[in-house]
Amino acid sequence: MQILTTIGREFLGLFVADARFTGALAAWIAIVAMISPFHRPENGVEAVLLFAGFAAILVENLVHVASER
Amino acid sequence: MDIVHSGSTVLASFVASSVECVEALTIVLAVGLVRGWRSALAGAGAGGMLLVVLVMVLGPGLRHVPLASLQIAIGILLVLFGMRWLRKAVLRAAGIIPLHDEAAAFSHEAEALSGTQGKTRWDAVGIVTSFKAVVIEGIEVVFIVIALGAVGTALVPASLGAIAAAVMVSSIGLLLHRPLARVPENTLKFAVGIMLSAFGTYWLGEGYGLPWPGADFAILGLMAGFAAAALAGLRLIRQAPQPQRF
Numbered sequence: 205m206q207i208l209t210t211i212g213r214e215f216l217g218l219f220v221a222d223a224r225f226t227g228a229l230a231a232w233i234a235i236v237a238m239i240s241p242f243h244r245p246e247n248g249v250e251a252v253l254l255f256a257g258f259a260a261i262l263v264e265n266l267v268h269v270a271s272e273r
Numbered sequence: 274m275d276i277v278h279s280g281s282t283v284l285a286s287f288v289a290s291s292v293e294c295v296e297a298l299t300i301v302l303a304v305g306l307v308r309g310w311r312s313a314l315a316g317a318g319a320g321g322m323l324l325v326v327l328v329m330v331l332g333p334g335l336r337h338v339p340l341a342s343l344q345i346a347i348g349i350l351l352v353l354f355g356m357r358w359l360r361k362a363v364l365r366a367a368g369i370i371p372l373h374d375e376a377a378a379f380s381h382e383a384e385a386l387s388g389t390q391g392k393t394r395w396d397a398v399g400i401v402t403s404f405k406a407v408v409i410e411g412i413e414v415v416f417i418v419i420a421l422g423a424v425g426t427a428l429v430p431a432s433l434g435a436i437a438a439a440v441m442v443s444s445i446g447l448l449l450h451r452p453l454a455r456v457p458e459n460t461l462k463f464a465v466g467i468m469l470s471a472f473g474t475y476w477l478g479e480g481y482g483l484p485w486p487g488a489d490f491a492i493l494g495l496m497a498g499f500a501a502a503a504l505a506g507l508r509l510i511r512q513a514p515q516p517q518r519f
Binding site (some may be wrong): 218259 | 345349350352353354356357359360361363364367369405408409412413416470474477478481482483484485486491495498499501502503505506507509510513
């Protein structure tokens with residue numbers, strides 16, 4: 205039973221890092237999910253924005269962690 | 274399946290699996306040297322078989338899920354997983370958190386395992402420790418193989434990459450009888466983080482119905498983009514005043 209608990213905790217830990225970081229990623233995913241059904245550009249701008257959001261969250265979190273040390 | 278997808282899938286699966294296999298090998302080696310090789314290899318073998326069964330059951334089973342839903346679900350999980358690895362790799366490179374030390378992990382594990390009980394024919398502690406190590410490290414490999422293989426219909430290339438990594442790492446480790454401490458683990462995790470984040474973002478966009486510029490080649494552009502973002506973050510960290518370093 206303890207092995208199952210350890211494995212379950214380990215599996216959850218694969219996806220959840222810093223709560224602030226994971227929360228920001230989840231929020232961006234949700235925002236894009238909400239607006240994508242209403243806007244269908246053909247030039248790929250929205251897809252690029254999806255990536256840009258993730259990149260911005262990564263850089264911001266790295267700087268935030270560094271500034272707190 | 275085109276060469277961009279299959280090549281990237283095999284590479285991502287191989288590199289990610291190599292990193293996890295090195296970590297599992299460290300513990301299996303400690304078990305083998307302290308508690309006995311029969312127990313270490315029995316536990317590792319049982320763990321490996323469980324992982325193979327998981328892939329064989331879950332991988333094909335996901336094909337029954339509607340494609341868009343699968344792309345979104347797998348995309349989200351790959352983004353969370355990949356960016357976690359990427360973030361940690363950058364923080365280690367910047368010295369904010371310490372690098373993973375396989376030699377220290379080996380010593381710690383060997384010390385924890387050594388006790389009054391000598392090497393016996395079948396040692397329960399050794400078998401369970403070895404089994405847990407392989408399963409816990411292997412769960413990440415299973416996730417990567419299934420995620421990359423199920424959405425991109427590349428279960429075979431993803432599996433082959435993982436198997437090749439497992440065979441390579443265990444052969445070298447068992448030959449040397451010591452942990453692979455000189456493997457550039459953080460560099461590999463950095464690369465895997467980039468690849469998985471790119472794959473996850475790509476599949477998420479596909480699931481949302483967003484057209485990617487350059488179609489399948491967008492994955493390569495995403496990899497370059499995540500690499501640039503990570504390196505920019507690393508540069509910003511190094512430019513800021515740092516009170517603590519490892």
